[in-house]
Structures are given as C-alpha cells and as structure tokens.
Amino acid sequence: MTMLLRPGLFMVGLLLSVTAWAEVPVAIKGELKKWHKITVEFDGPNVSEHDDVNPFVNYRLNVTFTHTSTKAAYHVPGYFAADGDAANSGAQAGNKWRAHFSPNQTGKWHWQASFIKGRYVAVADTTKTGLDAGYMNGQSGAFTVAATDKLPPDFRATGRLEYVNEPYLRFAESGGYFIKAGPDSPENLLSYEDFDGSFKTDGIKDNLIKNWQPHRQDWKPGDPTWQSPGEKGEKGEGKGKGLIGALNYIVSKGMNSISFLTLNILGDDQNVFPYVDTNEVLRFDVSKFAQWEIVFEHAQSLGLFLHFKTQEVENQGLLDNGGLGLERKLYYRELVARFGHHLALNWNLGEENGEWHPNPPTPPQTSIQRLAMAMYFQQIDPYQHHRVIHNGQYFHDIAATGSHYTGASVQTSSPDFSKIHGAVKTLRSWPVSNGRPLAIAVDEPGDAEYALRSDALDPEHFNARANGLWGALLAGAWGTEWCFGYKNSHSDLTAQSWRTRDNFWTQAKHAIDSFGRFQQKNFML
Template identity: 70%
Template sequence: MTSAVAQVSPHITGELKKWHSISLTFDGPTVSETDKVNPFVNYQLNAVFTHRKTKTQYKVPGFFAADGDAANSGASSGNKWRVIFTPDQEGAWDWKISFKTAPFIAVSERVNSGYSVGSIDNSKGHFIVKSSDKGYPDFRERGRLEYVNKPYLKFAESGDYFIKAGPDSPENLLSYRDFDGSFHQDGFKDDLVKSWQAHEQDWKSGDPVWQGDKGKGLIGALNYIASKGMNSISFLTLNIMGDDQNVFPYTDYHTYDRFDVSKLAQWDIVFSHAQKLGLFLHFKTQEAENQGLLDNGGLGLERQLYYRELIARFGHHLALNWNMGEENGNWYPKHQTLPQTRIQRLSMARYFHEQDPYNHHVVIHNGNFFDDLTGADSYYTGVSLQTSLKDFSSIHGTVKRIRSWPITNGRPFAVAVDEPGDAQFALEPDIDNPSHDDARMNGLWGALTAGAWGTEWYFGYKRAHSDLTAQDWRTRDKFWTQAKHALDFFSMIDVDYQDAESQDEALVNGWALAKRGEFYIGYVKNAEKDLAIKLPKGIANYSIKWFNPRNGGQLQLGTIKQVSVDETLQYYFQTVKRNIGKPTSEIDKDWVVLIERL
C-alpha cells in the first residue's frame, strides 16, 4: 500500500486516509502471554507520528499482537508488535519507533534506561495520507469527537456538535460467548454469558465475523440499534467482583498483568464496526465493586498496565469517552474492595490526560458526587450522571445544578445522563410500559433542556431483559423511536445550542434551554396550560414553531406564529411576557417549542 524508508519496514494495513486507523505491525521478539518474563510488563513500544508540514505530533503506545491475526487464530504467542494511529491531517506523516525492554518498563517514564529491542528501536519511515471517502454516519466522515471547553463535544472534521442517545444496558455487553477467553467456564456467573441470538437476524452479508462465523449476534445488535437512529453504546471493560464477573481484558479472573490478546482483538472488531455505524463508545473502565481491585485503587503497576492497554488497543477510535468508574467512590456501607479517594479519582483522569495521545473525553460516574473534581488539579472534562427516582423527575434539576457550577479550571463539565431512573425498573420493556411517558418527558427532554449532551438508558433489575440479562434491544423498540425524535430535532434546528444554558425562568409552565434574546428551546408537559415567554427588552421579532416529541416529524406552526417586542413598552421592566399560543393538535400532550429571533 505504501513504501516506508526505515531500518525495519513494518507491515502497514488500513487505508492511508485522514481519520482512518492505520496499523504498523513489526516483527519483533517471539513471546507468549504466559512467558516467565512478562511481555506486557517488560517491553514498551511507542511510536511518534509527526505531520511533516505542520509539525503536529502524536506519541502513540503500541502493544503485543501475538501472531498478528489473533482475533481469527486465537493465538496467544507470536512475534508481532503493533501500533495503531489515526491521522488528523492529509499529507506526509513521518514516524519513529521506540522499542525498549527492561523490568517494569511498560509503566516507566525513564524509557532511555531500557535496552533497545533489535533494529526496531529508532526505526523510521513515512507514509502519505489522503482524504477520507467515507459518508455519514461513519465517524470517519466527521472526524474525531473532541471536548472543546464547552458542555458539548464537537467533531473535528465537520465542526458539528454531538448529542448522544442509546442503551446503557446491558452493562455486560461484552460478556459474549463468541469471544475467546477463560470467562465462559471459570465458575464466576457463567450463566450470564450472552449469545445475542435475538440479533443474529440483523447481521448482514459483508459484516465482520471472526473464526468462521462468530460474532453475528453482537454485530447484529449493533446493526439494529444503529438502524433505530441511536448513536451510542455503553459497556464495562472490567467487572471482576462486580455484578456480572465475565468481562475483563485478562487471561483469567485472577491475573491482572497479562492480557488476552485474541479476545481484545475481537473486541476491537466490534468497536470498529460500531464506529462505522456511527455508534459512540462509552468505555466504563470499572465499577463500584472493583474500584479497589487494581493496586487498592491507586495508580500502580496493575492499573497503569490496564489503562495503557486500553489506550494502545482502542484509543485510535474517533468517538469515545473513558469513564473512570461506574458508581465510583465511598458512598455505600459494605464495599467489596477499598473505595477510591479524591486523590485516586483525580489521578486516574490525569493519567489519561497525559497518556492518551488524542485527549479523548474523560468522565466519572456517581457514586460520590462530583463536587471534589472541579478544581484546578482536575483533568475531568465531564460527568456521567446516575439518578434514582422511578419517574426520572430529578434529572432536569440535577443537570441544571451541575451546569451552573463555577468553572475553576477553565473546563466546564459536559454532563451526560447515563443511568436515568431507579435501580429496580428505570427504562422498562415496551411490553410493560409502551408509552414511556416519564422516561420521555422527565428523562429525555428533562436532560436535554437542562443542558445535557446526551442520555443512555439503564434497564433496571426487576424486569425481564434487565441490565444484566438483556440481549435483545428490541424490547425497548418504542422508546428508541422517541429518543431518535429528540436527535432529529437538534439536527434540524439551526441554533447554537452548544452555547445555551438552562433558563427555565423565561418560559412560563415549561423548561427552556436558551441563549437569551436569541433562541429558546422550550419543553412543556401539557400544552393546555397558559404558555408564555419572557423576552429581554429591545426591538425584536421572534418566530414560534412546535415539535412533536412523541411522533417526530417537521417543525409545525401553532396558533401564534410570531411575537414582537417593542422597547418603548418596557420602560420599567427588563423583560416582557408574550403569549406563545399552542400547537394545533393534541394540546393536552407534551410539546417542544422553538422560539427564535428573526
């Protein structure tokens, strides 16, 4: 595909295009996952990629890749070592390799103290990157999703901001029978291993598989949820000692410094397909029960190895966030492992800030609330919010409260509501709750009009197809349709919602996300009520359009199409109240209203 001028020429795979993942695979020392000299601990492979024209530079960690095709071969040994890079500019990119060996060098910052690994160390080369040819919804058309010091994430290529919606459940999505590994029959909750059989019908010819025809169920599940217009999935990558206990990157349940190369390669096939479908990846790196499993919660050998492998193997994907812990902190009476302290919570985010070459969004989930993570020493860029009321009614106020916090480190939190509702029921199956009124009104629109950048939906534990047992996303099909309507609304309006904030005081009998005097995205639960907008003094006209959150469709005109403000009428007041009328149908239902300055 390309020629590389180097002492050692790697095998380069992947399309040499902007925003595409490009793999450099080297022939290095032959090792095994189980070698006495641990290859994950005692080798460190890094590559520095430099854009020749702009001098933009990325330092990308590499990893042991067994025989180079472990997803299909199941290999646990070999001589292939790999770096995966995602270029953000066209043109010539130069690369240089550092490959060292020494005791514990994988987590050492003193790389020069190690010994060079053959002629790979200090090898150099280049390749030429062209423009991408991918189309929507593939993230390669939009570029990397970045935190840009706003409460919303932005695509680097298209410049669009992103609002997410999708399932938060099952949290054990990766507990899948078609993945390699010891978890299937290791005696730890093996009955929870999934087949995803209900979604095998959604697999399509040409979709990825491994080892013949493995993977069809989970790949089909991704196809289904993307076909519903959802753009996010969520999953734990480590649940040893947790609720499921079948998802971990290691060779077995009790070993925390040796990684199952073939299983992780199969995970990456799934993640790559998700990104092609436009599905954001929410990596939840641990949960409440195991927050002290690695290094007693600290940032020692085990935790750094774990994080390094996540970044090296999966950080090349464009749209993701790293979640430092589900239900994290010291907040319930009987912790299974030592709960993490503030310093440990801060240290995790700092590690990703310093080691992830692409600076992906870094969040944490409550548990402990987020008040101790807002200082100048915090590298969190957002929070993953869980609530606890069955009717979802606390969501709007909680998001609004976090969004109102003073910014002390220059980084306002981007707030996502990733586990709305109570633990028992949350988002129920359609058969139990076909209308999903509370979830739609209080959960979905309550979050979005308070300034959340998205929602993910937890399934509870008291219904069939629960947070642990679910393997058929069609059980909530009717709700995915309603969530898609919300995404459609934000894609069709042409306002700077990323600069808006909650201004409920401006909308009588409703909630409002607004940029004062420019636009108001309002939500009313019952349009029969007296509805009015309080507008700032001045001379201006505002259009009024309605959107049906239950059935979707286009923006509609209501009984009042426009209101005007005349400064001469406001001599004593800063705002004036104007009746906004009503939609022309189903006025006893909930509606979204867009009030926009002309």
C-alpha cells in the same frame, strides 16, 4: 492496503510514499486516509502471553507520528499482537507488535519507533528506565495520507469527537456538535460466548453469558465475523453475528451510542475482563482484545459512540487498592494502545465510583486516586478523548482546579425520572475551574430497580421521554444512555434484545433530531 518494508527497500504505492531502512520487516496496514485507522506492524521478539518475562510489563513499544509540514506530533503507545491474526487464530504467542494511528491531517507523516525492555518498563514514567530492546527500536519511515472518502454516519467522515472547553463535544472535521442517545444496558454487553477467554469455563456466573441470539437476524452479508470455518474450507459460519447484528439494529433505530464495562471482576456479572483469567491482572488475552476491536470498529463505522466504562463500584479497589500503580497503569495503557485510535469515545474511569457503598467489596477510591486516574489518561492518550466519572460520590473533586476530567456521567434514582432536569441544571451552574466546563451526560436515568421499562410494561414511556430524555437535553446535557434496571425480565445484566425498548428508541431518535435541528445553536452557547 498493506506495505511491507524490508532492509534497503524503497517502495512507492497508490496514495502512499514510504521510505524506511529497517532492521526488521515493517508493514503499514489500512487505508492511508485522514481519520482512518493506520497500523504500523513490526516483526519483533517472538513471545507469549504466559512467558516468564512478561511481554506486557517488560517491553514498551511507542511510535511517534509527526506531520512533516505542521510538525503536529502524536506519541502513540503500541502493543503485543501475538501472530497478528489472533481474533481468528486464537493465538497466544507470536512476533507481531503494533501501533494504531488515526491522522487528523492529510499529507506526509513521519514515524519513529521506540522499543525498550526492562523490568516494569511498560509503565515507567521516566526514560531512564529500560534498555534498548533491539528489533524496531529507532526505526523510522513515512507515509502520505489522502482525504477520507467516507460519508456519515461513519465517524471517519466527521472526524474525531473532541472536548473543546465547552459543555458539548464537537467533531473535528465537520465542526458539528454531538447529541447522543442509546442503551446503557446491558452493562455486561461484552459478556459474550463468541469471545475467547476463560470466563466461559470458570464457573463464575456463567449463566449471565450472552449469545445475542435475538439479533442474529440483524446481521447482514458483508458484516464482520471472526473464526469463520469457511476460511479454512470447513462447514459452518463465523462467530459474532449476534452482537454485530445488535449494533446494526440499534443504529437502524437512529441511536448513536453504546455503553459497556471492560472490567467487572468482583462486580455484578464477573465475566468481562481483558486478562487471561481473573487471578492474573498483568497478562492480557490478546485474541479477546482483537475480537473486541472487530466489534468496536464496526460500531464506529455505523456511527456508534463507544462509552468505555473501565471499572464499577465493586472493583474500584481491585487494581493497586484503588491507586495508580503497576496494575492500573498497565490496564489503562493497554486500553489506549488497542482502542484509543477510535474517533468517538469517552473513558469513564469509574461507574458509581467513590466512597458511598454501604459494604464495599474492595477499598473505595479517594479523591486523590480519582484525580490521579484522569491525570494518567491525560498523559498517555495521544488523542485526548473525553474523560468522565460516574456518581456514586458526587463531582466536587473532579470539578476542582487541577482536575483533568472533562465531564460528568450522571446517575439519578427517581422512578419517574423527575430528578434529572434539576441534577443537570445544578452541574451546569457550577463555577468553571481551569477554564473548562464539565460536559454532562445522563448515563443511568431512573431508579436501580426498573429504570427504562420494556415496551410491554410501558409502551408510551411518558415519564422517561418527558422527564428523562427531554429533561436532560433541555437542562444542558449532551446526551442520555438508558439503563434497564435489575428487576426487569430484560435487565441490566440479562438483556439480549434491544427490541424490548423499540418504542422508546423511536422517541429518542425524534428528540435528538429535533434538538439538533431547532435548539442546538441556543444550547451550545
């Protein structure tokens, strides 16, 4: 549903009542239902990704949503959306500005926009920075939210997945706990030829770019695509079928989680980044972001948890030398603004993070910097999604008093997965600081070389199943994600077919179902 609001116009629609006196046109988009994505889209300044006055740095759109009865309030960061259809048009310029909201209550919600301009205002910590940018600044309106009509596994049926000061995450609507299982590989899942971007022509490890061809057979009519020639009367088909099909396949095997890097400049693959190119970390590729959103939205409708890995060991010092400055704050703000409305996700603030690498390409992050990242996410994420970090460096600092981390993402190194049970048990036995136990997931079980082998090499997966999968769950982990190692033919970087581990997904499905049915109550206490 889209409602257009213009100066002096009062509109009433199905399941919606909106009142707004607007200085610029405003559109309320999406299904106005609990837990659904509702978008407030403004006609703001017409700018470009490449303008001298950087629109990502020098404008700041925030929209506050307040429930009129309970007074619950969400302060949601907004973003520049080019022409509003950048996923299909590839646009770099336009006048559309958006904020996404996923309400947790039915009833009437009031919204009010703040639109400020000025140098570095996007990441300012004080309201003293910036000037009135005009356009939608100060505009307000309201809409009415009805109950969701979705059914599981769609997360809009179960509600937002929340950290609730327990070792397991819980759905806000259903009250059920979540036990995850799925692939951790390929880590460069978003290194995909159907996405827009300079990564395809920069000559940097272009051989690792994926087409996801083996999963095109799993795409179904009615599934999303982008840049479809048919929409313009031309012959051909839309983009994205391979990756969308991969999501369909992994869900058909009963898995409920996927994992991916969003920034791997200087890393193992170097083809995944949100920027217009690898030399510019203050300007973002709007159409690529919009295409990522199509994939993430489909994943959530299928019941797939999104594990955002925001950086890796090689590039932990790329932004602000590892500190919390303009570059890192802006990157995090863009992620939260564009994707934070999704219901089931965690922010992983560093894969293999910290000071442990023998020859780091960028400065390793210190404990102060590690803690600062989580604190910033706690400040800007209106939904307070689960915040984790991955070893590398061990977890003593993130479990200390004053930390804003809510969990640990664990990697082990034994080829037979035998270290997993003990690693989780040790972390579960730590004293609780801040009244918050760490929620622990095992996200890279096994050794770096092979980890989870293909069915062709290990059809029974005995050690992975017994020591890894069940070892983690019975020690108190809330789930596992499975790495494919770097020496396998279908590896952590080269894998394009999740069918290579088809037997194991069947075993993992049995484990999470059994754990949920027969043992979950005991281990949630």
